[in-house]
Amino acid sequence: MRREYIRSALLISCSMAIGVVGWSGYVTLLPVALAFPVLWSIARTRMIAALVSAGYFLAASRGLPQGVAAFYSSDFWPGFLFWLCASLSFVAVHTVLWTGTAGIRSFRYLLAAVIMAIPPFGITGWAHPVTAAGVLFPGWGWWGLGLMTVGLAGLVTRIWPAVAIALTGFWLWSAAIWTDPKLPEAxxxxxxxxxxxxxxxxxxxxxxxxxxxxxxxxxxxxxxxxxxxxxxxxxxxxxxxxxxxxxxxxxxxxxxxxxxxxxxxxxxxxxxxxxxxxxxxxxxxxxxxxxxxxxxxxxxxxxxxxxxxxxxxxxxxxxxxxxxxxxxxxxxxxxxxxxxxxxxxxxxxxxxxxxxxxxxxxxxxxxxxxxxxxxxxxxxxxxxxxx
CATH class of the missing domain: 3.60.110.10 (Carbon-nitrogen hydrolase)
Structure with a gap:
């Protein structure tokens, strides 16, 4: 029992760290967010999957309470409540679609990813891991988006270590040759x-x-x-x-x-x-x-x-x-x-x-x-x- 408690605490802590680092504002760190599907998939209960989702999303959107307080010239609490409310759709989708059945887990995660990308849930679909496609596959266009989708599906299966190694290889290659987008002429x-x-x-x-x-x-x-x-x-x-x-x-x-x-x-x-x-x-x-x-x-x-x-x-x-x-x-x-x-x-x-x-x-x-x-x-x- 104690071991399971420690494991769950580590999963939640890691999800928060991933949200902070992946969404720190440095474009080449966006692929760190790809660790979220892995943590979501290895959660052993729906409750832990919900807490992992909440930890990731709240950490990624951590600037919201302060920003809302500044926008409305109010104290911290309205922004804090809005921050929690904004996380509900992300957490709800990933909690409902979580499953312990390995055979359908990749389909469930891809469904969650699609739902969080389009309205109505996509209205608060911040911190979407698919955004990292541009870092891993620069210039690949829709093919790169497709490979990213396949990669996300692979990260929630039992072969996730092999998929993670492959994606890390693309990440390192991209980081080595990275240049910012060009400004159009004139x-x-x-x-x-x-x-x-x-x-x-x-x-x-x-x-x-x-x-x-x-x-x-x-x-x-x-x-x-x-x-x-x-x-x-x-x-x-x-x-x-x-x-x-x-x-x-x-x-x-x-x-x-x-x-x-x-x-x-x-x-x-x-x-x-x-x-x-x-x-x-x-x-x-x-x-x-x-x-x-x-x-x-x-x-x-x-x-x-x-x-x-x-x-x-x-x-x-x-x-x-x-x-x-x-x-x-x-x-x-x-x-x-x-x-x-x-x-x-x-x-x-x-x-x-x-x-x-x-x-x-x-x-x-x-x-x-x-x-x-x-x-x-x-x-x-x-x-x-x-x-």
């Missing part, structure tokens, strides 16, 4: 350090500062300049006229985050602006649940909150090329990027406004995950974040 992503004021300071001086930033980038040869999420604040006719007028004497195209409001709520969008005018380039498919996306409001006849377009506009046409936009939260989950890759875009655009994540690894994790996907599909990557 593109420039602008990182800002404006904190909470970005998107909230909508004064004329802030807009002029943004325009000056774009002009500096264009002066260095950038044809397309990408600004972070919420960089333009509320998208109004006045703001549109200001920007199109500022760009009238140049060839640069600005792609920037903004918010479009109507009577029922708002859309978190990307806007493309050049000397000929502007257009809404992309509407966020999955805003942050809770703080932005609040579907329960409609149940009580209320309006407000960001709209989730789920499977809409997976790619955006920019000039003669197509890009896969990912706004903030979409970089942490699986289906938006895979849906976009089905259309074989020319590049990935990743923008965010992470002022509220100060002191956490959330932005680093977003960057690491997006980098891994870009490497898997051999796509150039443009990143623009505000911190």
């Amino acid at each position: 593109w420039h992503g602008v990182d800002l350090e404006l904190g909470v004021s970005l998107g909230r300071d909508t004064g004329l001086q802030r807009q002029r500062d943004m325009i000056a930033t774009v002009r500096r980038a264009a002066g260095k040869g950038a044809r397309f300049v990408v600004l972070p999420e919420s960089a333009l604040g509320f998208w109004t006719p006045t703001v549109e006229r200001l920007w199109t007028g500022a760009l009238a004497d140049g060839d640069a195209t600005v792609i920037a985050g903004a918010v479009v409001i109507d009577a029922d709520g708002y859309d978190n969008v990307l806007v493309a602006i050049d000397r000929n005018g502007s257009r809404i380039l992309y509407s966020e498919r999955m805003p942050v649940p809770g703080s932005m996306w609040q579907p329960w409001r409609s149940w009580f006849g209320e309006s407000g909150g960001a709209r989730a377009d789920f499977f809409a506009n997976p790619i955006a046409s920019i000039g003669a090329s197509q890009a896969a936009p990912l706004i903030c939260y979409e970089q942490l989950i699986v289906w938006p990027v895979l849906q976009s890759m089905l259309h074989d875009p020319d590049a990935i655009l990743a923008i965010g406004n992470g002022w509220w994540t100060e002191g956490t690894s959330i932005v680093a994790i977003q960057r690491a995950a997006t980098t891994a996907w870009a490497k898997l599909f051999a796509k150039p990557l443009v990143i623009a974040f505000n911190t």
